[in-house]
Amino acid sequence: MQIELTEIKDIGSKKSYQASKNESVKILMSMTGIDYLSAMLIASEIGEITRFSTPEKLVSWSGLCPSIQQSGNSLYMGTMKDGNKKVRWILIHAANTAARKHDRLRRFYQRIAKRHGQRIAITHVANKMITIIWHMLLNKKLYNQRKQNLYETKLKRMQMRYIHRLV
Numbered sequence: 001m002q003i004e005l006t007e008i009k010d011i012g013s014k015k016s017y018q019a020s021k022n023e024s025v026k027i028l029m030s031m032t033g034i035d036y037l038s039a040m041l042i043a044s045e046i047g048e049i050t051r052f053s054t055p056e057k058l059v060s061w062s063g064l065c066p067s068i069q070q071s072g073n074s075l076y077m078g079t080m081k082d083g084n085k086k087v088r089w090i091l092i093h094a095a096n097t098a099a100r101k102h103d104r105l106r107r108f109y110q111r112i113a114k115r116h117g118q119r120i121a122i123t124h125v126a127n128k129m130i131t132i133i134w135h136m137l138l139n140k141k142l143y144n145q146r147k148q149n150l151y152e153t154k155l156k157r158m159q160m161r162y163i164h165r166l167v
Helices: 001-020 023-029 037-047 053-063 083-100 104-117 118-138 148-166
Strands: 067-071 074-080
Touching: 023 037, 023 053, 023 118, 023 148, 037 083, 037 148, 053 083, 053 118, 083 104, 083 118, 104 118
Parallel strands: none
Antiparallel strands: 067 074
């Protein structure tokens, strides 16, 4: 059992070291709800952001936009489109955290939840987050509404994980 725990710690240290060397991961970590492991997953799945010409294409690729069926004057907003299940999964989890901890996203979540319920509201928050992520990665800018002390804490925690591996 001790060997398995050591192996898990070693893998975590390797991942934190890889994350510390990736510019996109550091940019993504500036957003509330995204830590280095989720940032690594998002960055590795998205790849080069320039392959998405608009944020809407990234939203669609990630599967965070509803399907729409329209006939005449009837419009039906259906379930989520097929997309990258890993990115959608991690962004839904990040959106849950952001809806609790980030003032602007919390207000957005509450406004949508009143009309459509909690599950749909979280999906809307994740949709907004992936749109912001597109702009952040394209312009190579940190999230402008980040909590600086939280961001620095995330970076330190990431660095401490791989420093412990060296010791």
